[in-house]
Amino acid sequence: MSLDTHFVAGSWRRGADRLDIRNPSDLDELAGSYTLATADDVRDAVAAARAAQPVWRAATVEQRSLVLDSISRALFDRKDELARIAATEGGKTIPDALGEITRAGHLARFFAAEALRAPGETLGSVRPGVEVDVTREPVGVIGLVTPWNFPVATPMWKIAPALAFGNAIVWKPSEKTPGISVAVTRIVAQALAEHGMPTALFNMLVGAGPQVGAAVVDAVDAVSFTGSVNTGRRIAVRCAERMVRVQLELGGQNPLVVLADADPGRAADIAVNSAYFHAGQRCTATGRLVVEDGIHDAFVAAMTERMAALRVGHSLLPDTQIGPVIDEFQLTKNLGYIESGLREGAEVAAGGTRLDRPTRGWFLAPTLFTGTSNAMTINREEVFGPVASVIRVRDYEEALAVANDTDYGLSSGIITNSMKHARHFQANVQSGMTMLNLPTAGVDYHVPFGGRKMSSYGPREQGRSAIEFYTIIKTAYRAL
Ligand code: NAD
Numbered sequence: 001m002s003l004d005t006h007f008v009a010g011s012w013r014r015g016a017d018r019l020d021i022r023n024p025s026d027l028d029e030l031a032g033s034y035t036l037a038t039a040d041d042v043r044d045a046v047a048a049a050r051a052a053q054p055v056w057r058a059a060t061v062e063q064r065s066l067v068l069d070s071i072s073r074a075l076f077d078r079k080d081e082l083a084r085i086a087a088t089e090g091g092k093t094i095p096d097a098l099g100e101i102t103r104a105g106h107l108a109r110f111f112a113a114e115a116l117r118a119p120g121e122t123l124g125s126v127r128p129g130v131e132v133d134v135t136r137e138p139v140g141v142i143g144l145v146t147p148w149n150f151p152v153a154t155p156m157w158k159i160a161p162a163l164a165f166g167n168a169i170v171w172k173p174s175e176k177t178p179g180i181s182v183a184v185t186r187i188v189a190q191a192l193a194e195h196g197m198p199t200a201l202f203n204m205l206v207g208a209g210p211q212v213g214a215a216v217v218d219a220v221d222a223v224s225f226t227g228s229v230n231t232g233r234r235i236a237v238r239c240a241e242r243m244v245r246v247q248l249e250l251g252g253q254n255p256l257v258v259l260a261d262a263d264p265g266r267a268a269d270i271a272v273n274s275a276y277f278h279a280g281q282r283c284t285a286t287g288r289l290v291v292e293d294g295i296h297d298a299f300v301a302a303m304t305e306r307m308a309a310l311r312v313g314h315s316l317l318p319d320t321q322i323g324p325v326i327d328e329f330q331l332t333k334n335l336g337y338i339e340s341g342l343r344e345g346a347e348v349a350a351g352g353t354r355l356d357r358p359t360r361g362w363f364l365a366p367t368l369f370t371g372t373s374n375a376m377t378i379n380r381e382e383v384f385g386p387v388a389s390v391i392r393v394r395d396y397e398e399a400l401a402v403a404n405d406t407d408y409g410l411s412s413g414i415i416t417n418s419m420k421h422a423r424h425f426q427a428n429v430q431s432g433m434t435m436l437n438l439p440t441a442g443v444d445y446h447v448p449f450g451g452r453k454m455s456s457y458g459p460r461e462q463g464r465s466a467i468e469f470y471t472i473i474k475t476a477y478r479a480l
Contacts, residue, residue, distance in 0.1 A: 005034040005178055007185045008041055009048030010200040015041065019178060019206070024091035024324040025314040026359035031089040034178040037205035042170070042215040045203035049141040049168035052201035057138050057166045063195060064115040064164055070191035071160070072108035075101055075152075082183055086151060087315045089179045091323040091362070094316065096278055104156035104184075106445045111160035111466075118165060118467070131478045136471035138166030139245065143220035145213050145235070147227045148174035148326060149281045152184055154249075157449070158224045159188065159202075161466035168201040170220055172213045176326060178206040214238070222246070224461070224469065226283075229382075229454050236457060247458035247469045249283070249450060251382040252410030254440040255403035256286040257425065259396060259416040260294030266437075267295070267415045268302035274413065274439030275388035276310065276366040279325050283455075284411040284433070284441035288379050289390045290399045296392050300349055300370055303390075307350040307366050313357050324362040325385055331362045334385030338367060341378040346389060347371045374402045382408070396421050404430045409452030411440040432456055 004012035005019075015035030023029040056064070075082070083097035092100070120135040144158045155171060162169050173181035185204040192199045205212055209231060217223050217238050222245040225235050232248040239246035256274055258267045274286035291299050315323030325331050331354065338352055351367030369389040372379060378389050393399045403412055403425075413435035414425045422436050432451035433443065443449055448460040459468040 003033060003035045005182060005206050006037045006041055007189060007202070007204045008045045009203070010198065013041065015207070019175065021089050021176070021178065023088050023361075024326055025316065025361045027361060028359070029088075032179040034182075034206060036175065037207040037212050039211060039215040041205050041207075042212055042219060045170045045205055046141060046216070046219040048200040049170050049203055052198040053138070053140060053168035055198050056163075056168060056201050059166070059197065061116050061118060063197070064166065065112045067191050067195050067197060068108050068112035068115060068160055068164060070194055071188055072105045072112060074187040074191065075105035075108060075156075078187070079105070082152065082180065084316075085179045085183055086177070087323070090148060090151060090177050091315050091326055092278065093320050093323050094318075096323075100150055100153045103445050104152045107153065107156045107462075108160045110446050111164040114161070114464070114467070115164035118471075125477065129480050131480065133476040133478065135474050135476065136165065136467065137474055139470060139472055140221035141168045141170060142470065143216040143223045144169060144171040145209075145216065145223065145225045145227065146171070146173050148176040149278070149283070151177035151180045154226050155181070155184060157445070157462050157466075161470045162224075165467060165470040167470055169203065170216050171202070171204045172209075172216045173204065173206060175206055175208060181206060218242070220244070222469070225249070232457065245458070245469065247461065248456060249461060250455050250457070251384070251408060252283050252285070252451065252455050253287045253379065253382050253406050253408045254284060254411045254413075254431070255288040255290050255406070256412070256440055257399045257403055257414040257416075258289060258291045258295060258299055259399070259414065259418065259421060260292040261417050262295060262415040264295055264298040264302045267299055268306050270413075270415055270437065270439050271303060271388070272306050272310070274441055276307070276322060276386045277441075279322055279364070280366075280386035280388075281325065281330075281384055282441045284443065286413070286440045287383055287388055288374070288402075289388055290393055290402050291390050292396070292399060293392060293394055296390070300368075300390060303368055304350045307368060310366055312355055312363055312365065314359055314361065322366065322386065325364055327362060330385065331364060334364055334383060334387060337378050337381070337383045337385070337387060341369050341372065341376060341389065344376045344378075345371065346376060346378065349390070351386070374405055380406070400425060400428060404428075407454045410455035411435065411451070413438060413440040
């Protein structure tokens, strides 16, 4: 097994300290051995990216589009191999991992087209004989700092637009998912090389956040970050001090409102998917089920019936629906939230405990709390595990007020047949994304992604909005 984990200045490099990753479904299995980069590696990576960027900036839009097209094809062609790596080191089920990699392939394909139609405009001036061009230029070297829960799609929705619009990249993925980050890097490097472009414009370093991540943040021209609120806040402060642009996608405590006119079975199907699939480790997962009085008991009964049938287990077994949580840290944190719920008076309607399976792993039973209030810690903070709480409300007006009473604002949802309430909710819920009769998690790749309040900061990612972050506008005046 190669310990050459980092891709710096066009070649693979070994770090100083060793990093062993165990399979979260089977702790007796070593998923892979890697090494950790240091701040010196970051310095080399940023210098290489800076030196290579002018070549990429000067490339034609077609050359950039072709590179992205090659990345997209490789993601589709190698999805089975990539899914196995993601499942083995990150605990995703194979269908979840395949879904993520397919999405990443579509993201690269979308930006292959966007590269071709990068816009600009020519306008008349208020002064006679003068014309004005408004054009977009690359920002330079972009630092990408990403988490472990979507280790292919989240990086790709940053890598693809960064490349499409002519930037070089230094990527610091999560140190919990090095294997899949190495695999994605090989694909990007090969696509650049295939089209005669310098591979040094794409660099990847696996390392600890406070050292390697922070060194990247301190050296690049812009930072696109996805992760927790605390880390994001620190990064935003550093970027403000250096006056470089920053984009943050952070956590959520996403509400799903269930109104009394809904079908309890349909509502429970949506809620189970929303709260528990991917072991609840989605920033758009539902944490709060805000349920109208009239449907409360029928909804809770439908939930517990479905939850009893969920198959939690080894992520590579074909009938597993929900794999383990990623590591001991996450399991301990989730169990701590379950304890806090009990301490503050919530009742466990399902789950609440660690699960034993034939292999030693970080398995947690999908957990449903009832009798909770929106003031409880489990409803104020992001749990980031398979845990959701029912908050009982009198009517739609209270449901909307509870949904909005949160520091977060990433995603939200409502389950109802009432057009009036659906439209009112869409217009008044304070979240960046909102769903009618759909899970709060699960988004398309060609439209903007992002939130409000503490969930996002800076311009939106994905879709046609992505150009705002990855380009700088130049306004050029011309006397004829
Ligand atoms: P995290 O904040 O601990 O880490 C994210 C990344 O930041 C990692 O690569 C980490 O090494 C790095 N990092 C840590 N400290 C750093 C520092 N001081 N300077 C620079 N980099 C640093 O988050 P995590 O535990 O990996 O991911 C889970 C979190 O991500 C959850 O809160 C989840 O909601 C959020 N998330 C948000 C979205 C979204 O788009 N809104 C998507 C996925 C995950």
